[in-house]
Amino acid sequence: MSTDHLSLALSALAHPVRRDILANLMSGERTVTELADPFDMTGPAITKHLKVLERAGLIERSRDAQRRPCKLRADPFREIQALLRVYQPFWDESFEKLDILLAEEDNRVEE
């Protein structure tokens, strides 16, 4: 598997728990205990997820504070955004049209 940072970041995002963790970090710094709270998981399991996120550069943990809270890092998100800028409109607009098609077919069945 490739080691460039965009691939690493997307790989890290491919796990639902890690996406949830990132979503929680959107509103600010969190400690490991706080991050583990919503999940039915052990501390070490959460720590493993955090390590994947850290290695991908998506989060960082402060070195000095004793609580060592986690926070988001902006750089990789900027690159992911660049990718999304390409594909998000493609699928958003296609899916809008699909929505309309399905609604039309539904009406035809009812007639």
Place this chain on the structure above:
Amino acid sequence: MKSDAPPIGSDATPELVFERLFNAPAKSVFRAWTDPTRLVQWWGPHGFRTTIESMDVRVGGTWSYVLHGPDGVQYPNTAVFEVLEPPHRLVFHNTGGHVEDKHLTCRMVVTFAEVRGQTQVTLRMQFRSIAQLESAKQRGAVEGGRQSFERLKTLLLRN
């Protein structure tokens, strides 16, 4: 948590995930993806048109299509079906040009989950190598990277 979640430490395939809930049964949504007369009615963003040259809907079958841009530019694509499990799962490998990426090569994994007459579609665009990501990345990056989490937030909240 989904049961198909990859192991914690694994380097899962780099992928982009798009989700949408459709107000129709899975059977109808799956058909819209695999019936050429229906597919051309929605595939591609506004202003684009899709023509299908051939569509052999079976595992190993080929689907050739062209996206026609509003400026007349054509983007020919060839896809090969890897998995066809109506109306639950569809996997195909796409090679060719997409709207903003002339060299789109990726695996598209589409799942259709019906709940009370509605269908949740999850589309995973899986990229297999750095090279496959690079062209798309550069295209998007040219537009400049304003620092905003909004798009990602949308993506995360959908998942």
